[in-house]
Amino acid sequence: MDLTGILLGGAAAGMVLFVVSVGLSVTMGLMGFVNLAHGAFAMLGGYAIVLSMKHWGLPFPAALALGFAAVAALAVVLERTLYARLYRASELDQVLFTIGLVFVTIALVTLTVGPETQTVLLPEWLRGQTDLGFLRYRSYSLAIIAFGVALMLALWLGFERTQLGARIRAAVDNRRMAASLGVDVGRLFTATFAVGSGLAAMGAGLGAEILGLDPQYPLRYLAYFLIVVAVGGLGRVHGVFFAAILIGVLDFVLKFHFPKGGTMFIYALTLALLLARPQGLFGRKAA
Amino acid sequence: MKSRLVSLFAAASLAAIAGGAQSQTVRIGVKLTYTGVGAEFGQQVDRGMQMFVKLNPGAFGSCKVEIVKRDGKNPGGADSKTAVAELITQEKVDLVAGIIYSGNAIASAPVVDAAKKPLVIMNAGTAWITNLSPYIARVSFSMWHAGHAMGDAAAKTLKAKTAVVGYSDFPPGKDSLEAFKHAFEAAGGKVIDEIPMGGPGQVPDFTPFFQRAKDKKPDVFFVFVPAGDHAVGVVKTYGALGMRQAGIRLIGPGDITQDIKLQAMGKDAIGLVTMHHYHADLDNPANKRLVAAWKQEWGAAATPDFMAIQGYDGMAAIAHAARSLNCKMDPEKVMAALKGWTFKDSPRGPISIDPSTRDIVMNEYLSELVMQDGRLVQRPIATIRGVKDMCKELKVGRCK
Numbered sequence: 001m002d003l004t005g006i007l008l009g010g011a012a013a014g015m016v017l018f019v020v021s022v023g024l025s026v027t028m029g030l031m032g033f034v035n036l037a038h039g040a041f042a043m044l045g046g047y048a049i050v051l052s053m054k055h056w057g058l059p060f061p062a063a064l065a066l067g068f069a070a071v072a073a074l075a076v077v078l079e080r081t082l083y084a085r086l087y088r089a090s091e092l093d094q095v096l097f098t099i100g101l102v103f104v105t106i107a108l109v110t111l112t113v114g115p116e117t118q119t120v121l122l123p124e125w126l127r128g129q130t131d132l133g134f135l136r137y138r139s140y141s142l143a144i145i146a147f148g149v150a151l152m153l154a155l156w157l158g159f160e161r162t163q164l165g166a167r168i169r170a171a172v173d174n175r176r177m178a179a180s181l182g183v184d185v186g187r188l189f190t191a192t193f194a195v196g197s198g199l200a201a202m203g204a205g206l207g208a209e210i211l212g213l214d215p216q217y218p219l220r221y222l223a224y225f226l227i228v229v230a231v232g233g234l235g236r237v238h239g240v241f242f243a244a245i246l247i248g249v250l251d252f253v254l255k256f257h258f259p260k261g262g263t264m265f266i267y268a269l270t271l272a273l274l275l276a277r278p279q280g281l282f283g284r285k286a287a
Numbered sequence: 288m289k290s291r292l293v294s295l296f297a298a299a300s301l302a303a304i305a306g307g308a309q310s311q312t313v314r315i316g317v318k319l320t321y322t323g324v325g326a327e328f329g330q331q332v333d334r335g336m337q338m339f340v341k342l343n344p345g346a347f348g349s350c351k352v353e354i355v356k357r358d359g360k361n362p363g364g365a366d367s368k369t370a371v372a373e374l375i376t377q378e379k380v381d382l383v384a385g386i387i388y389s390g391n392a393i394a395s396a397p398v399v400d401a402a403k404k405p406l407v408i409m410n411a412g413t414a415w416i417t418n419l420s421p422y423i424a425r426v427s428f429s430m431w432h433a434g435h436a437m438g439d440a441a442a443k444t445l446k447a448k449t450a451v452v453g454y455s456d457f458p459p460g461k462d463s464l465e466a467f468k469h470a471f472e473a474a475g476g477k478v479i480d481e482i483p484m485g486g487p488g489q490v491p492d493f494t495p496f497f498q499r500a501k502d503k504k505p506d507v508f509f510v511f512v513p514a515g516d517h518a519v520g521v522v523k524t525y526g527a528l529g530m531r532q533a534g535i536r537l538i539g540p541g542d543i544t545q546d547i548k549l550q551a552m553g554k555d556a557i558g559l560v561t562m563h564h565y566h567a568d569l570d571n572p573a574n575k576r577l578v579a580a581w582k583q584e585w586g587a588a589a590t591p592d593f594m595a596i597q598g599y600d601g602m603a604a605i606a607h608a609a610r611s612l613n614c615k616m617d618p619e620k621v622m623a624a625l626k627g628w629t630f631k632d633s634p635r636g637p638i639s640i641d642p643s644t645r646d647i648v649m650n651e652y653l654s655e656l657v658m659q660d661g662r663l664v665q666r667p668i669a670t671i672r673g674v675k676d677m678c679k680e681l682k683v684g685r686c687k
Contacts, residue, residue, distance in 0.1 A: 005498045005501070005502070005528075006495075006498065009494045009495060009498055010495075012494075013492060013494075114326075115322075115323055115324060115326070116324065116326070116327070116516065117489075117490055117516040119516070119519060119551065127526070127527070128526070128527070128529075129527075129529045129532075136529065138527040138528060138529075140527060141494075141527075209523065210492045210494070211492065212489065212490050212492075212516075212520075214489070216489070220489065251495075252494070252495045253495075255495035255496065256495040256496075256498060256499050257499075259482050259483050259484065259495075259496055259499070260456070260483050
């Protein structure tokens with residue numbers, strides 16, 4: 001039970017990171033755009049999910065779908081109006097813009113909803129423990145792990161086996177070449193940005209019980225999202241997946257054995273790994 | 288010489304008139320976190336103060352009471368220090384009251400000490416805070432009141448031999464750990480693990496810390512986290528990891544079962560054993576009256592909690608000082624009036640302020656949460672009477 005508890009607890013946290021960060025990885029890889037506001041999209045989705053459950057009594061799966069749709073729509077609007085102007089801008093401008101967006105979002109949420117943490121009321125079937133025969137563990141964690149694995153498979157199939165997936169992969173590897181071959185890169189950006197942000201929204205709602213949900217969310221977890229994306233390698237879905245599990249389990253193990261300051265080691269490990277392998281575990285070496 | 292005598296006389300009579308005009312008004316400066324993470328707590332204390340005045344209209348005698356409020360905004364300390372300084376220098380209050388967070392109390396102590404203004408603390412629970420200035424009196428609690436009493440009760444009443452302690456890593460948390468450990472080990476128990484569980488600023492994922500506690504298989508798991516969202520997270524994680532089924536009882540000070548958050552915790556909270564100086568289910572006439580009046584004023588879902596009662600009793604203490612001093616709030620005399628003050632009819636039972644430590648002496652109630660008609664209710668197990676702050680009593684660590 002010792003090891004299983006740690007692996008499952010860490011994997012659950014890791015899965016939440018995966019679901020939120022996968023969108024960031026793909027858009028950073030695809031658009032070369034440093035979107036530090038990714039956490040803000042996640043948070044807005046999380047709030048939509050939690051509040052729709054609280055005030056409209058939506059069941060959890062419906063609320064997750066609503067969160068996805070709402071944030072995806074918002075992402076399309078923001079991408080066309082704001083983000084698209086900055087694709088050719090310098091990285092500094094992109095960073096400044098997206099950080100500014102984060103501050104605006106934090107302030108808006110604090111003003112409209114309030115500064116306190118939102119608690120999510122999980123449906124009955126997700127509470128308590130599940131007995132799998134060989135294993136008894138927290139139902140909620142098992143559900144998150146199952147969801148993460150399912151998502152990973154769905155995305156992998158999507159990228160490897162569909163035309164759209166092929167176009168995205170091509171654009172990630174070489175945007176100019178893909179464009180010259182007739183890929184509508186602009187539409188690809190918008191669609192990917194929307195789906196990525198929608199997934200982030202679901203991740204925040206799904207993980208609200210583990211990562212919490214309050215107005216400071218985008219800044220608090222920004223480092224974790226970026227670590228997962230960097231360690232995984234830009235634009236590589238399976239990379240994000242394994243990096244997220246790795247970070248999730250490592251964080252859990254460190255907090256378990258060194259509760260006093262264990263999280264510091266994550267940063268040290270990330271530093272060491274990126275020094276040795278700057279493209280991340282699965283990334284492509286810079287051309 | 289004569290002109291000097293005349294001007295001296297004129298000045299003296301002006302001062303007497305001015306002094307006379309002021310002596311009828313008692314100006315109370317209230318510093319609470321009215322916004323930010325502590326907003327709900329600030330509101331509870333504020334309401335407690337209001338409710339005291341409402342239910343005891345004659346308490347201040349002939350004194351006119353003016354309340355000036357300032358927002359501490361956050362537990363950081365700096366904003367509170369500024370707010371307290373403003374209350375003293377700009378608003379010229381007779382005394383300062385309030386303060387939710389220990390960090391804020393610690394930051395404000397030098398200000399009231401230098402200004403020689405009384406400070407009546409209505410929450411901040413780190414034990415040695417009252418040692419920071421002779422102008423500080425506390426009507427709320429020290430972490431040691433509940434922590435020490437629980438350590439003793441865990442060994443003697445709950446018959447636990449081993450305990451794991453989980454605590455938030457900041458002064459009240461460390462205080463709570465020390466208090467519990469001191470008493471538990473003195474009574475023959477053994478603390479087999481101490482787990483710092485992140486800071487008070489944000490609610491961490493408690494899963495790794497609770498998993499570690501679960502693996503150690505103690506008889507009891509004593510947890511202190513700040514009241515509010517942390518407490519809700521604790522109870523959820525306890526339930527989610529099946530710790531009760533594994534035979535580990537969750538115990539702690541009443542911060543983890545604060546009345547305003549209690550009902551949201553659901554069935555995971557059943558069986559929790561807490562030690563505290565107040566909860567809304569206390570069965571005495573003064574409390575029944577308070578709870579009824581509270582719900583009438585703020586709705587059936589509202590409830591007083593330990594912070595509210597601290598606001599209530601704090602006003603009672605200030606009212607006593609004001610009446611006994613005929614509304615002339617000389618700082619030294621206010622402190623003398625507060626020391627040794629007793630209040631038999633508080634909704635939390637009889638309380639008094641210890642003259643040697645200026646800290647509260649009160650009952651502690653050991654209770655277990657049960658579900659009754661779909662509501663979580665505190666079922667009394669035992670009452671420990673006349674509990675002092677054992678940290679200062681035994682002169683442990685910083686409490687010398």
